[in-house]
Amino acid sequence: MPHSLMYSEDAYVLLEPDQPEQLLTPEELLAKLKAILSTRQDDLPRDVQRFTELDEQAKYLMETACELDMEPGRYLQWYVVRLEKD
Numbered sequence: 394m395p396h397s398l399m400y401s402e403d404a405y406v407l408l409e410p411d412q413p414e415q416l417l418t419p420e421e422l423l424a425k426l427k428a429i430l431s432t433r434q435d436d437l438p439r440d441v442q443r444f445t446e447l448d449e450q451a452k453y454l455m456e457t458a459c460e461l462d463m464e465p466g467r468y469l470q471w472y473v474v475r476l477e478k479d
Contacts, residue, residue, distance in 0.1 A: 403476040410467045419455070422471055426451040429461065429469065438462070 405422045407415040417425065430437065430450050437450065438461070444450045454461065460470040 404474050405471045406474055408468075408470040410463065410469075416474070417471075423451050423455055426454055426461075429463075430454070 405417045405419065407417050407422065407425065409415070427447050427450075430441070431447055438454070438458075440457075441450050441454055444453055455471070459472060460468045463469055
């Protein structure tokens, strides 16, 4: 049986074109995705289109994907990281 820690996230590494790597909390990543999606309601990924609420769209994307096409050849990528505490 998988350990419950496999399904918890401490933080996300966010990679944006022409930007340094960022470490975000889940809440910060969710806010970032919502801000991006709010400007792209006419150009949403196909699987995200089924959600009508911005919160649902961002949460779905955060939980089921690890990248978002921004424009041809440019992507926003995020990865879960677990922070070790001594």
